[in-house]
Amino acid sequence: MTRNWLLYGAPGSGKGTQAEALVQRFSIPHIATGDILRAEVRSGSELGQRAQAIMATGALLPDDVMIDIVRARLAQPDCSAGFILDGFPRTLPQALALDGVLGDLGHPLDRIVYLRVSEEELLARTGGRGRDDDKPEAVRHRIQVYLEETLPVLDHYRPTGLVREIDGEGEVSAVSARVLEALGEATA
Numbered sequence: 001m002t003r004n005w006l007l008y009g010a011p012g013s014g015k016g017t018q019a020e021a022l023v024q025r026f027s028i029p030h031i032a033t034g035d036i037l038r039a040e041v042r043s044g045s046e047l048g049q050r051a052q053a054i055m056a057t058g059a060l061l062p063d064d065v066m067i068d069i070v071r072a073r074l075a076q077p078d079c080s081a082g083f084i085l086d087g088f089p090r091t092l093p094q095a096l097a098l099d100g101v102l103g104d105l106g107h108p109l110d111r112i113v114y115l116r117v118s119e120e121e122l123l124a125r126t127g128g129r130g131r132d133d134d135k136p137e138a139v140r141h142r143i144q145v146y147l148e149e150t151l152p153v154l155d156h157y158r159p160t161g162l163v164r165e166i167d168g169e170g171e172v173s174a175v176s177a178r179v180l181e182a183l184g185e186a187t188a
């Protein structure tokens with residue numbers, strides 16, 4: 001049995017927090033493209049310098065750059081029993097590329113969990129994280145990009161029957177229970 005999972009939701013929907021809980025429980029890697037990019041920024045690499053300028057505005061990096069990063073990461077041996085993908089795919093071209101990459105690797109997605117959080121709650125949450133791209137202007141842009149480019153990706157996956165939509169508001173532990181249920185991992 002594989003645990004090839006995709007967590008889906010707006011910036012601030014709690015994907016990262018939920019993913020960390022799943023990492024602890026199932027010992028599978030958390031592949032968060034935002035985290036990968038922030039590590040590049042810290043390292044001062046050429047990609048990091050480019051990413052920093054784009055991320056600060058709340059815009060997306062080019063699809064080809066992101067697809068290369070994710071393709072390389074998913075090919076690592078630690079992904080063979082499963083993975084938690086978070087923050088990718090964010091556009092339809094990324095989703096189509098992911099389908100191809102996972103098909104080539106023989107690791108098709110097992111479940112997609114969509115954490116639904118109201119816009120008011122998203123604004124309240126991202127305001128408090130203190131990240132560089134959490135300035136009000138960047139937050140507004142990120143939410144706009146999410147609505148225009150990322151939300152339609154869910155429609156791409158709906159016909160697969162893999163999508164489970166859950167309420168992402170409330171206590172972290174309550175959301176965790178819903179996530180486990182949605183993944184088919186709830187115990188009793």
Ligand code: AMP
Nearest residue numbers: 033034055058059060061066087088090
């Ligand atoms: P996140 O931590 O997932 O909210 O990502 C932070 C920022 O990294 C985003 O606002 C984008 O600028 C960039 N980023 C992360 N993932 C992607 C992706 N899949 N495609 C394009 N840009 C991304």
